[in-house]
Each structure stands twice: as C-alpha cells, then as structure tokens.
Amino acid sequence: MLKIIILLGFIVLNWATIIPLAKAEFCRQINGHGVCVVKIKRSAKNYWEYRTVVKIDQETRPLEIYNCRQRHRITQEGNIIPFKGDGIGKLICNVLNK
Template sequence: MKKFIALVLGLALAFSLPLPATAAFCRIIGGQTICILEIKRSAKNYWEYRAAVKVNDEERPIEIYNCREQIRVRQDGITVPFQPNGAGELICRVLNRARQS
C-alpha cells in the first residue's frame, strides 16, 4: 500500500512540474527580428524545411521553405519568393551550413 501511495504521489508530482521551455533560434537581420520556432527537414527532399517562424513578433504557421528554388509555400498552397534578409534565407543559410559540417 505504501508503494502504491508513493507511486501515485510521484506521478502527481511529475505531471505538476512545468515542462522546459523550448528556445527559439532568433537573429536580427536587416532591422528585423526573425525567430525559428519549430523546424523539420523533409525526409524526401533534403533542400526543403517545414518551419514555423516569427518575424517582428508576427507568428507564421508552418510553411515549406524550398532552399533550392528560394521559395516558401504557404499553407494555402501559394508560393512566395524569399525576401532579401528574410526568414527563408536565414533557414537555408544556417541549416545548410550545419549540414555541411
């Protein structure tokens, strides 16, 4: 019985502790603050990344960033070219450098 109570208390304590905060990768480029909040590389196309970013406190949903064609594909399917010094360039520059190391 004591083991059961200890187990229940241990589980209750474990679930009551806050989860660690995930750190965003942020850079200031061309006067804009760009943060990569979540990112995954495509398993099929290594030059594509699915990422959620925040640009100047405006969060964007997960979009596809195509480093080969320098475009991003929004959730509604519309393709948008990368902006100079924008999130797409940051994603491709930083992650391609990390892949080459």
Template sequence: MLCFAVALPAEASFCRQTNDRLICVLRIDRSAKNHWEYRAIVSVDGVERPMQLYNCRDRITVRKDGTVVPFEPNGPGKLICSVLHK
C-alpha cells in the same frame, strides 16, 4: 533532500537580428525526402506566422494554402537556408 533533474524537450528555436527585423525560428523540421526543404514556424518582429515550407534549392516558400512566393530579402527563408542548409 534529493533533487531530481528533469530533462525538457529540446527546442529548435533561435533568433537573428537582420537589418531592422528580428526573425525567430520557433519550430523547424527537415524533410526526410528532400534535404533542401524545411517546414518551419517563424515569427518576424514578434508576429508568429503559420507553418510554411521553405525550399532552399528553388528559394521559394510554399504557404499552407499552396501559394508559392519567392524568398523575401533578408527574410526567414534566407535565414533558414543560410544557417541550416549546408
């Protein structure tokens, strides 16, 4: 009997425990134009957030509605930029 291996698409997900929060990056794409920007879907303590733009240069998050907010202390923006933006 023959077994065929099927390659599944790679997932860009990873999780980190920071202080009392579990932050998981479920999907992430790096901007082709601005290497310091990432579009990501994350979950914090099991609650999925919609896709947001994380700007590692200015340390801000831009939500889908255009609202600009600074990174949260020990939040997803800090994790994304510290792990991926090198």
C-alpha cells in the same frame, strides 16, 4: 550486470531532462526585425525543404515549407512566394543548413 542497467537508466533519465532545453528558439535581427525560428523540421524525402514556423516581431506565422533548391516558400494556402534577397529564407537555408 545490474550496475550497467542502473547506469543506462540513469543516463536515459538525464537525457530525457536535457531534451526539452534544446527546444529554444533560434533568433536573429534581420533588417531591423526580430526573426525567430520557432519550429523547424527538415524533410526526409526532399532534404532541401524545411517545414518551419517563424515568428517575426512577436507575430507567429503558420507552418510554411521553405524550398532551398528553388528559393521560395509555400504557404498553407498553397501560395508560392520567392525569397527576398536578404530575408528569412536565406537565414533558414544558409545558416541552418550547415
């Protein structure tokens, strides 16, 4: 029994050291711009929405809500901006939704 407890403690410690490594940015080139998803969290209530912080050419945007169902993003000021044809919204909704 003691061996199991020690083994579980070892696994938990190793898992805790791996988790920070998983926080790497997800980056792509879109229309000649470097686009990185710095932070992303899927809404539990509205699974088609992502709360996302995006960095474009080393300039970080504030947190925005990307609505993949209605194909728009909502800024912190409440402005609704439709997705562009081949922009960041497509990256977030199509690539990360798999």
